[in-house]
Amino acid sequence: MDDDLVSIRFENNIPPYIAGQFTKIGLKLDGDLVSRPYSLVSAPHEDFLEVIYVNVPDGKLTPHLHKLDTNDSIFVMDKASGFFIMDEVPDGDKLWLVATGTGLGVFISLLKTDSPWKRFKEIVLIHGVRTSGELAYQDQIKELQAKHPNQLKYLQTVTREKIDNTINARIPDAIKDGSITNICGEINSSSQFMLCGNPDMINDMVDLLGTYGLERNRRSKPGNITLEKYW
């Protein structure tokens, strides 16, 4: 993985959580607790917690997370929360999981649980990054592919490098020009989309999916698009 892209694991001593939820993690810095929300990459049955982050050298928290060593302490908010979870996603035939950057992590957590595999015939995982070094969690994805060879399709889009066997375009553009649907099949009313990451990607995807007649999923009015914006 890219040097600035880091995943850390730490002790799980919080109450049970649901795959897809986030928690705040932080450090005491000059007497103040500095914390930020992070989606959990770990799955509820695992005995550790894991998050992925980009190290921002002039950021308030990540440069200090970066200096942590084994056995150092970290603050974890007591209870994970959030609604980017399978129970909020209506039924369908095909589940499209679309992430940019570190947004992939939450899908790794979801895919380590049984629910998506039991509820959907097909799952498409699309990860969009700037450079190939940011294509995280290759080992876990290979394991998932080996376990579900006929159910999972995994596509990578890399926008700032030309890389073989990846799509070199932003995800919405690659849907528009057919390079994604040629591999993964058509988007239709039995598709459920979960979108996570860059808010501009999410806005562009919501607009594009609107042209297919797909709308945001709300508790008051179920739809086909469930989303989590990262900033």
Ligand code: NAP
């Ligand atoms: P990002 O900027 O969101 O880029 C991830 C992918 O999303 C890229 O392929 C990008 O394409 C694409 N994207 C951007 N806008 C889009 C849109 N409207 N529709 C569809 N796709 C879109 O995520 P990131 O690289 O993880 O960076 C997140 C933040 O962390 C940024 O502020 C960045 O400066 C900072 N950062 C990241 C790293 C790292 O290692 N990833 C290192 C240092 C700092 P384009 O390439 O065409 O924009």
